[in-house]
Amino acid sequence: MPTDAPSCDTVTAETRKYLPWLVAVALFMENLDATIVNTAVPTMALNLEVAPLSLKAVLTSYTLSLAVFIPISGWLADRFGTCRIFRLAVVLFLLGSLACGLAPNVPALVGARILQGLGGAMMTPVGRLALVRAFPRSEMLRTMNYVVIPALLGPLLGPFVGGLIVHWMSWRVIFFLNIPLALGGLWMIKRYMPDFRDEQVAPLDRTGFVLFGVGVALLSYVLEVFGEHTLPGQDIAFMLLLSLGLLAAYGWHATRDEAPVLDLALFKVRTFRLSVAGGFATRLGVGGMPFLLPLLYQIGLGYAPWQAGLLVMPQALAAMGMKLISRPILGRFGHRTILLTNTVLLGLTIMIFTQVGPGTPWWAIIALSFLQGFFSSLQFTSMNSLVYADVHDRKASRASSIASTAQQLSLSFGVAFGSLLAAWFLGNVDQHDPTQAIPALHKAFFALGAVTIISSATFWGLHPNDGNNVSNRGSRQPPGTEVNIASDAAAPVTK
Known part of the structure; x- marks a missing residue:
């Protein structure tokens, strides 16, 4: 029976038309899953009979799994094609979601989240790679915003929907929501995902993958147990030194391997180096907020889960609004000015949360949440778009x-860092006691805000014209001279 649906090994105008929507569905699933869990943490802790801060492993195991397996996602896509790997990623994410909903205890839940992370590690980067290769660089910012705006419905709906679910039903239902979304994504992949690949891809760097993956996993585990006094100090110190040694060994290995799993030579590109390093430092401060704020609202202020979700929703609304105007803002002021100024404003906004207490009116919390979403969205858009500004298409x-x-x-270290700060300031008191929780969380917010402000120093190395080719700042290029990021990749796709 004939059909007009394109196969995975062809690229058509229709494919490019709907490809951003497909990637947006994947981002929506990931963002919904991450944010919907945050507001459920206090309820999950009571149900599983553990301390709320100990559930940070449920969040960090997912993001850590992403970090460990993302490095091979690019290789897998180049070797087996974006269509096949994207489909596999969605299937793994679906199975991980099902396992999360059926998990009987915290260790099983953490294991299921790792499986979810394995799927997500291939899903978003491969989808982003397909976009990068399918659209001209001058359209990159517009295309990315087009994808992110629908995906931001996840953070918008997640906190409130998660709060309603745990208020009226079992927390396990929040993971089952991904199943119909994943099935819809599989249908879209069959019709609209192009099959970009590299016929001359180098062999997988297995040694580098093991060195980096084990080093990062061990370092994350050290951050998990540090401050909880579950292991002797000498054991923690040994694991910390071992993890740093493994990461250093990977750095040495990467300079000698022709095709390392993470090509550290890219850090010679100044804009790439500064955007990645600055982004890491900024997210280290910001990353703990989505985990700590629901604890403040529910444990500290006594709001119901669905009410706490409503207080978080303005962040996503502001982020969606900012995506519509971020390109004109960057086009007017440039990446350097925006990143230097906005990072400081974002850190100050985090610090203002130290003033939120039992007497704070709800409208003031909503206004502050909106402000945080506004600055966060502009920050991440600026950093993410600068990554590809001067990177060659082949890389x-x-x-x-x-x-x-x-x-x-x-983000994983940010959650662990924020939780560590809160646990440090709490000491050995009851984490469910509002009189103890509020001061500790306030001190953690101040520290996270300070780290964010300090991270602005990483952007001083940017030049005034950096990123102009992605923001179209200044004089526009004559028609036909734009660098098309798909130029090198599209050749092996068409038959």
Whole structure:
């Protein structure tokens, strides 16, 4: 029976038309899953009979799994094609979601989240890689915003929907929501995902993957147990030194391997280096907020889960609004000015949360949440678009792998860092006691804000014209002279 649906090994105008929507569905699933869990943490802790801060492993295991497996996502896409790997990623994410909903305890839940992360590690980077290769660089910012705006419905709906679910039903239902979304994504992949690949891809760097993956996993585990006094100090110190040694060994290995799993040579590109390093430092401060704010609202202020979700929703609304105007803002002021100024404003906004207490009116919390979403969205848009500004088309997949890995690592470490600060200030008191929780969380917010402000120093190395080719700032190029990021990749796709 004839059909007009394109196969995975052809690229058509219709494919390019609907490809951003397909990637947006994948981002929506990931963002919904991440944000919907945050507001459920206090309820999950009570149900599983554990301390709320101990459930940070449920969040960090997912982002850590992303960071460990993202480095090979680019290689897998180049070797087996974006269509096949994207489909596999969605299937793994579906199975991981099902396992999360059926998990009987915290260790099983953490294991299921790792499976979810394995799917997500291939899903978003491969989808982003397909976009990078399918659209001209001058359209990159517009295309990315087009994808991210629908995906931001996840953070918008997640906190409130998660709060309603845990208020009226079992928390396990929040993971089952991904199943129909994943099935819809599989249908779209069959019709609209192009099959970009590299016929001359180098062999997988297995040694580098093991060195980096084990080193990062061990370092994350150290951050998990540090401050909880579950292991002797000498054991923690040994694991910390071992993890740093493994990462240093990977750095040495990467300079000698012709095709390392993470191509550290890309850090010679100044804009790439500064955007990745600055993004890591900024997300380290910001990353703990989505985990700590629901604890403040529910444990500290006594709001119901669905009410806490409503207080978080303005962040996503502001982020969606900012995506519509971020390109004109960057086109007017440039990446350097925006990143230097906005990073400081974002850190100050985090610090203002130290003033939120039992007497704070709800409208003031909503206004502050909106402000945080506004600055966060502009920050991430600026950093993410700058990553590809000066990277050669042939190295787009490598740049995507490094940028995505650094992003997930910083978010994972950010949750662990924020939780560590809160646990440090709490001491050995009851974490469910509002009189103890509020002061500790306020101190953690101040520290996270300070780290964010300090991270602005990483952007001083940018030049005033950096990123102009992605923001179209200044004089526009004559028609026909734009660099098409798909120029090198599209050749092996068409028959």
